[in-house]
Amino acid sequence: MSAYHIFIVEDDKWYGEILQYHLSLNPDYQITRFMNGKDCLAQLHQKPDLITIDYSLPDMNGAELLKKVQQANPGTPVIVISGQEDIATAIDLYKKGISDYIVKDDHTKDMLWNAVNRIRENQSLKKEVEVLREELGQKYEFEKVIKGSSESIKKVFSLMEKAARTNINVSITGETGTGKELVAKAIHYHSDRKKKPFVAINMAAIPSELLESELFGHEKGAFTGAMVRKIGKFEEANQGTIFLDEIGELDMNLQSKLLRVLQERELVRVGGSEKIKLDIRLVVATHKNLAEQVKQGRFREDFYYRIMGLPIELPPLRDRGNDVLVLAKYFLDDFCKQNKLGAIQFTPKAKERLLKYHFPGNIRELKSMMDLAAVMCDGKEISDQDISFNSPRADQDLFAKEKTLKEYNIQIIEYFLNKYQRNVVQVADKLDIGKSTIYKMIQDKEIEA
Template sequence: MTSVLIIDDEPLQREILATILSEEGYNVLSASCLQEARDLIAESFPEIILTDLKLGNENGIDILTDLPHEPFLPSVIVITAFGTISSAVDAIKKGAFDYLTKPVDKEILLLTVKKAQERANLLKENLRLREELYGHFKIEGIVGKSKKMLQILDIVRKVTPTSATVLISGESGTGKELIAKAIHYNSPRKDKPFIAINCAAIPETLIESELFGYEPGAFTGANTRKIGLLESAQGGTIFLDEIAELPLTLQSKLLRVLQEKEVRRIGGKDTTKVDVRIIAATNKNLADEVQKSKFREDLYYRLKVVTVEIPPLRERKEDIPELARFFIDKYSREFGKRISSIDERALNALIEYNWPGNIRQLETVIERAIIICEGDKIMLKDIQDELKLKMPKSILHIDIPDEGINYEEFERELLKKALQKSNYVIAKAARLLGMSYKTFWYRLEKFGLSDEFPKRENFPK
């Protein structure tokens, strides 16, 4: 229920306004002076304040300067006599939402209060979304506990309070934009824009106007002024993904932005100062691009004030179980399914897979598995098509005798047969059993097979 605080030194006027608003379902509070109003504001945090301009020897406008610094301020509506409308206009300049003239018309009162209520609801929703956004990109919320990821998160924590330029490198799908957003939304710039632009996705003929904007008449079709993304990100962060694809002609202009903190629109004569943090990302080795004369050396060194190198998923496989659980939870909630875990064989398959598409591919695999999964647990059959896994058929037809079998001896024999079939080349033997080289060698050590077979020169030392 929306709370409305009425401030008026005339009891009858307070009562009339309170009756009208109460009948419409508002929670009404009343105060006869500013001090009484301050106490109620501190105690009840009303969304709307309805105050008379003249409160005896006090001025209702003063309540604007007394309001506490909450996430959003109440909407203040000033009531004034017709002869003092200029004072009401002055109140709006100081932050009041609107004003009403005496005698107050009931319909206009309710309409104005309703608009103020809509504003309060909008501010609440914006606050909720902002808190949700900040929570989503909290550094602590980034999934990954491997040594490499912990080192990256340590760098991110150190760079967020600054305005330093950051260069993020890594293969496609490793989460470069996620790191960029974590830097922005944990920095003092978090309330300002975060604008992402993929330099490889915009034609070379358009990217300059997108970044720098243009003046009317700058080229055919430029009928109005266009503000570029660098200006639009004022006070915030611009994320330049695939920076290696930026044309050389624009690299020099971007260098000027970094050095002089100013931009000049296409066709313009004057420059505009900009306060914007630049975070760049690439899946290429920029040092190699510099050697090939495809990237400016001076821009390269301006961008790499702080560097973050994100490893591919195949080099941080210890993070896969946690990432899988994260995506299972995410898509189970999104699709309204009760899937809470993943079968051990399926998880092992995820760990053993090479992941050329990195985290983005893992997310897609889990999303599809959630859709087709029929139980409460993701099974190997739910992911085998996506990973192009071949299910072993011969093992499925083995009969287990009543007296049971010795599973360790059975596994030991499988390892032997795989070694024999591969002529004792461990990499080939591992592939025959669908294992990684490391896993196969671990099992050889476990069963003492590394010391038993010939051609030991093929075994790792």
Template sequence: MKKEAFKIFVVEDDEWYSKLLSHTLSLNPDHTVHTYKDGASMLADLSQQPDLITLDFRLPDYLGSDLFDKIKSYDPAIEVVVISEQQDIETAVDLLKKGAYDYLTKTDDIRDRLVHVLNQLGKHRKLTQKVETLQEEVEKKYDYPSTIIGQSDGIKKVFRLIEKATTTNISVMISGETGTGKEVVAKAIHYNSKLKKKPFVPVNMSAIPKELAESELFGHEKGAFTGATEKHLGKFEQAHGGTLFLDEIGEMDVALQAKLLRALQEKEITRVGGTGVVKVDCRIIVATHRDLLEEMKAGRFREDLYYRLLGLPLELPPLRSRDKDVVLLAKYFTEAFAHENDQPAKKLTKDAMHKLLSYSYPGNIRELKSIIELAVVMADEQEITPEDITFSQRDLMPEVLSEELTMKDYQLKIIRLYLKRYNDDIKQVADRLDIGQSTIYRLLKEHPIS
């Protein structure tokens, strides 16, 4: 593949100096150099998207600072090296603050210093290209229609809400049981939004000790407490301009909730041990497995904070309600595990798929992934059979006792669960439950399965 040329504009009204700069810059065969005698002609060619402009500070039609502002206004990514006859420290500092790459004076060693600047720019450009490549890989990783696996109605609804969430910076509240993929969805929202090139900073509130939570979110000054040997930037400052993801927000202490609310309302924080305020502006996405309305009623979650965070509510369905998404996810995890371990992918037999569909997955997607990885390891052949699949014994029927029902309703619920598990084999179900087949037929006749 042909290497893309590094395009340079030289803006210089002194013809001799223009030739000097042009010759020096053209010594590198990867450079293409265009010269201009005034600012207007250069501005007319900005659509050619130069990588670098060397800018004479005093031109016939423009003062360097004014022309610099126009260049950066057109495209902030264009690097500008200002070249001046006089060493004006105040002007140089002002331009560097505005974003000039360097400020050079027209001295005898201008050529050496210009080559040094170009070498630094080359390194910076390679680093930028590497970062952009990594960024593209991250964005591809969170291309949610291809990475969030599923075709159930519940997941299709999630896709629609993610799409709405990516078009604005509205706060998003993701709810769902543990293991349903709340952080994956949060990342999908961020990396498909206009903030995708900005930081995504996750914080798991359940994993932070109560006494350290404030410092973790808002940072601290040196000496703020024992062990604070240097200044620490909190997650809010780290996420400035990007997205702050507060996972398990329901675990946050009520006292800290008040400080969080103020930070969100005022868009400013104060570090622990500090007195000055720090302006912060970031998108907020929160997630919880708790019912925050119930937490609010119980006094464990502030009502004003709840409605400040609510924004766009997005509920992730549990895996047990996602129908044949279980099979799609199982195949995906089988292939992914094989790829990670440089092995040929093993196939799930039809009976293995039926067994997977018979389980209710209290641990949701996370549990299914563990089950599949173990099954791949246990399978002796290139096929995964029911015998290779092991479910957790801690909760074979997690939903059976979740409601207050009559004994007959409990019987019916258990029978239906076993029928699903054993592929509607009534004889096998009767043997397993130690009841007569006639009892099963009678109950199903009285309460047919819809």
């Protein structure tokens, strides 16, 4: 661990030596002492971690030195030590940004010791947060968030980059399981707001009667059960990004209130009167067609235009071609790593089976499928028999994409073959068709054996 460098600026040599000796009892502290402000300023290039200033110096007072330190090294904590207990001066210095004000008396050494420890702990916490945010930024690099190289995904990357460069609102659409929240996080952690909060809330997961309080907060006594003041999600996200998932589930009354908040850039907590200024980046997501909801009178048109901003549509997995195999390999490798399994490969038939499936649950379904396949296989490779299609929505997504009648027939037969472990006789019986029909389709390679 590197030394914690402290500058002590004190014109009384004897008193400065006392402070230096006392702080030096901590072997992690490196102390440099100065008799005046000019000498201290000349050495600020050393980037001290903290500076203590005697308010009454021979060449300038504490307020003047504080201003010069802040101009040269913004963010460096400063403690002012004064021989006078002047409340007005102390308040003025706190307003100017000092970390602490200590009066010279019998307790100064102990108060200084405690103040330095507290400031150092806060600096350590801030550094940890910075490191974590940096790691999050790396974690949410666009190519790490969305695997693939299909044209549809390249278009998404381009839009994400455009969104990250500005503070424009972003609306993300796509089927369930396509990764909408991951995209929202990636945009946040690549924007100028990356060091500020990212706050996500699922509008469909909270009862409508509680949602206003959850979003805007409430004051103590605002309603029965409001025992303390509650800070809402919008306040939590101030200066950062708020992500409202399933925005299409918001009722018309709350749409009106949220529209006002977004227009005025301020909110009032439920039961309160204080106006709280907001500086947020809004990202919304939905699997619904909001334009159609507006036509049907289920979504406010003015609110729709306010939140749309830059639209990003995430393609369903079935429309991403070979990205399926890229993602499958990524999820498989990740599962093997986490569970200390050896490398596992796919057989050609397993790959073929994955490419033919329509993935109603999208990326989320694929990940679950790969976890199970890794457990079910022999430990070396995943065969087509190790891949299970158990989506409860598989039959509901039959019309997700327009196809020819022949393509629909192939999809239906393929679905039932998967369901009944490729038993042609059983599938023919269930669908009331001849076995020869299925065998011919297999022979023509329209479906796999």
